[in-house]
Amino acid sequence: MGNQVEKLTHLNYKEVPTADPTGMDRDEGPRIGVSYIFSNDDDELEQQQDSVHDLGGEHPALQPYDPQLHEVECSVYYRDECIYQKSFAEEDTLPEEGDEGGGGHLSTYTPENLLNRCKPGDLVEFVCQAQYPHWVVYVGDFQVVHLHRLEVVNSFLTDASQGRRGRIANQLYRYKPLSPAVVVRNALEQVGCKDRDLSWRNSECFAAWCRYGKREFKIGGELRIGKQPYRLQIRLGDKRSHTLEFQSLEDLIMEKRRNDQIGRAAVIQELSSHLQAAEEEEEEDEDHHHPGAQTAVE
DSSP: OHHHHHHHTTOOTTSOOOOOSSOOOOOOOOEEOOOOTTOOOGGGHHHHHHHHOOBTTBOGGGSOOOHHHHSOOEEEEETTEEEEEEOGGGOOSOOOTTOBSSSSTTOBBOHHHHHTTOOTTOEEEEEOTTSOOEEEEEEETTEEEEEOSSBEEEEEHHHHHTTOEEEEOTTTBOSOOOOHHHHHHHHHHTTTOBGGGOOOSSHHHHHHHHHHOOGGGSTTOSOOOSSOOEEEEEEOSSSOEEEEEESOHHHHHHHHHHHHHHOHHHHHHHHHHHHHHHHHHHHHHHHHHOHHHHHHHO
16 A cells, blocks of 8 residues: 555646546446556566467467457446547448558557558557557657556567557547647656556556546556446447446556456456346345245246
8 A cells, every 4th residue: 555655646736637527427336346456567467478378379469360359349438428439330441451450540550560650649559369458659760668567668669569460549548638749758758667666557557648648547646435437338249238337547447458358258258147147136136025026927
């Protein structure tokens, strides 16, 4: 806990927290998500996965990757405001040569192809089956700044990719971005920051903070008290979804990244099992509280 209190001193309270424009707070009953307050940086696990995951004898990054097959469609809400969305329903443009993922903003490209598309201040998300997504900030001259192995480092984009395909991720979060020059400056000023001096739990939180400047992306940026204002809505099918609630954006991002790591099929199976168990429990409760109704049907 002392580490969390220490992190509060790293915050710049000129960074404006997310505000609810409507002032509304729905009192619905989605499942409450887990808190990751004592969790390790999930990006630190990426290197372990490289050595322990053996998918058919090939490195995961070398296998064909289909975003619509492996990735989880979801939306993130702060109260009633959508602040993040990943949806393949919006992918209605024709794919270009070398694209994977439908040709829209969720299409993935080789690192070499990305170099022709990136502009300073862009966020890039590298994706691969059975791995956490890795986010970087493109700062120009073929270079990126990113949180890697508990240190903010400056690397060439092709090296940071580790062979994975990637996409420009500017459109996923719906916050108003800072100017490209400020985004680049934010990233470069943090190079060399490591270990206990870090204010971000993973590469996504770091990259998003550089682009949007919001303290919610920092460790301890929000107090975990009261109601859960953040909702992660996970799409299970054409007309089915499941919602988890969180007290902080930081916790929600950790859960979202865990879903990306285990993959779409595992997430759907996990949630389907939970929903089935919950439905059976509700039926048992109804039978227990209304035995007369069951007898009447019989």
